[in-house]
Amino acid sequence: MTSSEDAVRWLVLVIRLPVEPSRHRVAVWRELRKIGALSLGQGVWAVPEVPVFADGVRRALELTDSAGGQGVTLLASGRSPDDAARFQEMFTAARSADWAEFLADCGKFEAEIAKEIRIAKFTLAELEEEEQSLERLRRWHRDLTARDVFGAPEAAEAGTRLKQCTAACEDYAERVFAALHATGQDPS
DSSP, X not given: OOSTTTSOOEEEEEEEOOSSXXXXXXXXXXXXXXXXXXXXXXXXXXXXXXXXXXXXXXXXXXXXXXXXXXXXEEEEOOSSHHHHHHHHHHHHHHHHHHHHHHHHHHHHXXXXXXXXXXXXXXOHHHHHHHHHHHHHHHHHHHHHHHHOTTOOTHXXXXXXXXXXXXXXXXXXXXXXXXXXXXXXXXXX
């Protein structure tokens, strides 16, 4: 960053919740993890101050309030360009970990399709299950893309892998319909 005007600003959330019941802490934690907030320590989270995070921050604060807790949101930036860069690197590293998990699930999806083809399990029920799994990957990719505001290096590979998963599912669908047609079953 070359000037303070270019520096990324961060929302830092400081959240205190009652110890019991634990479900409130878990709900807030899940909401913050869902939006990709960076955990800085117990009850301290940060996200870049960009619109994609606004609803999730609001929901986390509402959950905190409804649980009888306290939530404070601070606006922050790095004290120096090095501090700002380190914070951005921490956030991007967290997104890289998310992308790595996504890529692993793409591998599992492709392996599952390959197994169904290998054992010739060409049923509409199995196709529907695989299509649901593909839709879950698409939603996950969309969510990760939205919160990867600095562009983790794994994002491009993830887009390519999702296309490969889509092609594998389309190929499997064609095989299912061909098998059903060959046995005289009406797939419609």
